[in-house]
Amino acid sequence: MGAVPAKISIQLAVADLGTTEAFYAGILELPVERALTSRGAPEHLMLRQDGLELIFVDEEAVGRAHPVLAERLAEYPKGVGMTLHIRVNEIEDIFDAVMEEDITILYPLEEKPYGMKELWCFDPDGYLLVLEEPSMR
Numbered sequence: 001m002g003a004v005p006a007k008i009s010i011q012l013a014v015a016d017l018g019t020t021e022a023f024y025a026g027i028l029e030l031p032v033e034r035a036l037t038s039r040g041a042p043e044h045l046m047l048r049q050d051g052l053e054l055i056f057v058d059e060e061a062v063g064r065a066h067p068v069l070a071e072r073l074a075e076y077p078k079g080v081g082m083t084l085h086i087r088v089n090e091i092e093d094i095f096d097a098v099m100e101e102d103i104t105i106l107y108p109l110e111e112k113p114y115g116m117k118e119l120w121c122f123d124p125d126g127y128l129l130v131l132e133e134p135s136m137r
Contacts, residue, residue: 008052012127013059013073019124020056021045027097028088028131032056054084079127091117091133111135 014020017034024047025032035046035055042061047054063070088094095109098121106128107120112135119131 009055010053011055011057012125013062013078014056014125015059016124017043017045017056017058023103023124024056027101027103028086028094029090030086030088049087078125083128083130085130085132088131088133091119091131094131095119 021032021034024030024045030047031049032045032047035044042057042065044058045056047056059073063073091109098105098119103124104122105120106122107118109117109119111117115135117133117135121129121131123129
């Protein structure tokens with residue numbers, strides 16, 4: 001029998017699915033889709049790339065489904081200690097859009113000596129993102 005390929009899913013609680021969709025699908029131009037949900041399941045967004053799934057779920061729905069988490073979601077900032085590295089296209093255009101939308105930037109767009117353009121910013125919920133695009137030298 002062959003090995004089953006690994007599948008990794010990460011669920012992120014977000015304040016507003018519409019804002020999250022506008023950021024990830026609109027500004028970053030990533031393949032975000034509204035997931036079909038079964039009855040009783042919370043509405044959520046899916047971002048699938050290279051065997052990884054990011055699942056964005058409304059934080060109120062997470063709190064209702066898991067009351068023990070509701071207090072933690074309110075008490076602690078989201079994403080502390082976690083950084084999401086995301087490969088994008090047209091990073092210069094993304095940088096302009098991020099600046100125009102007044103999104104918090106940790107490190108502005110910079111070409112790194114290891115052949116990558118990087119922009120470090122926070123998404124609308126405060127998750128730290130490193131947006132990356134290979135340099136064309």
